[in-house]
Amino acid sequence: MTYAIETEGLVKRFGEVTALSGLDLEAREGTVLGVLGPNGAGKTTAVRILASLMSPDGGTARVCGYDVAREPHEVRRVIGLTGQYAAIDEQLTGAQNIALVARLLGLKRAAARQRAAELLERFGLSHAGDRKATTYSGGMRRRLDLAVSLVGEPSVLFLDEPTTGLDPESRNELWDIVRRLVTNGSTVLLTTQYMDEADQLADDIVVIDGGTAIAKGTPEELKAKTDRQTLEIQPADAVHLDATRRIVEEISGIRPAGEGGTLRIQINDTALPSAVLRRLDEAGIEVTELALRRPSLDEVFLSLTGSKGRKERDRVAELATAGTAPAAPAAPAEGSIR
Structure with a gap:
């Protein structure tokens, strides 16, 4: 079987705190891998390593066959990343945000404008393409952020809690976008706190706690284990x-x-x-x-994770997001990651 994403024994430490302690996961090509876990379980740390923004302390991680530690530039050429918060310039218009990244990726001016028009149409934002992003609703900003992630047509897309704070209609719109991406051959790694989201979108699920995988399977297989x-x-x-x-x-x-x-x-x-x-x-x-x-996926999740180690998980989350500066990303021309 061919895996678009694969880790084996992945380890990451922040001083005396271990964020990942031998994480194994695999994402099949053209599928959605849902990564679930409490805050501080290691989800975002794993995404940052897979996106080559952070170096692992042990184990291996490969994306589209490229080793993230030895071949980070190759990894960045084939991935896109949408983090927990929209990373767009609110003083630029929607079209300018997309065209800017397209130009940084090496497209000529006319081609960059064309790519912006295509993505605005694809994400239902053509009517707002000439408006500053500061005027966009939360759902529109999320769609624009995802559109920017796809400028380089990545084979693998990392979505780190992409629907946090969105209203139900905006969440459903984003779900439809993810489904279309997978139908067109993309591989998606999705971290989420919403169990219904994982149930709706994920072909396979891995539950992480304490920096390691504690359960794997399809949504139905996980439910059957309870x-x-x-x-x-x-x-x-x-x-x-x-x-x-x-x-x-x-x-x-x-x-x-x-x-x-x-x-x-x-x-x-x-x-x-x-x-x-x-x-x-x-x-x-x-x-x-x-x-x-x-049992629902919520009940399965709670039965697997409970409330153990909450203080340690909170500390891991704090260190992963603020306590340690990540490795500097490559110049944008090296790939579609922002």
């Missing part, structure tokens, strides 16, 4: 809610949580729903809903 399912029960009459709760607790030994007239309990016994239904029927309690559903 044996607990959620039983939801809603009595037809809210007056029976407490009686229903007592019956469920008596049968399962666990007190169900509830809100909005619906009780929920996590179980791993598939025979329990029918037992509950029989007891409710005997008690004369009618239910409008009794459903057993598989």
Whole structure:
């Protein structure tokens, strides 16, 4: 199998703090790899190393077959990067932002203007191409930022929490853009805090905690690894809610949580729903809903990561973003990274 992105035993330390402790991950060509983890788990550190903005202290990392430590210039020629915050010049127009990067990448003036027009059209920004970016909404800035990342037509795109702070409509627009990129053959590494985003976009997922991969698989495979399912029960009459709760607790030994007239309990016994239904029927309690559903990706994530090591993760996040200056990037003409 051919991997567009591959790391093996990747290590990064900031003084006495270890941000990555032997990270292994692989992204297949033409797919989306979702990288999940709590803040400070090592996601952004991994992205910065893969984008050749930071040197690893151990292990190997390859992008499109190029070693990020030994061949950083080659890596920069084939990648694009969109960070957690839009990296655009707000005093330039949308067209000028794109044309500027195109010129830095070596395009002639006319070709740079043409590339800007193409990308503005592609991202639904043609109507605002002559406006300063400072007048753009958050979603428009994000689309412009992504458009700039694609000036050099990268084979691999790193998206580091790209939808943070966006409204639902803007998030959906960005999701559609990512899907089109992958359909056209690009490989995307996506870090995100939104489990529904990973569920919607990722072909494969790796969960990172403590600087190492603690789980891998497709979204469905990860859900299947959690044996607990959620039983939801809603009595037809809210007056029976407490009686229903007592019956469920008596049968399962666990007190169900509830809100909005619906009780929920996590179980791993598939025979329990029918037992509950029989007891409710005997008690004369009618239910409008009794459903057993598989765990969500949020529940899988929480079961894997919990709250362990929060102080250490916060320290890693602080050092990765501010405490240590990254290696200086190559001149923009070397690739599409900004």
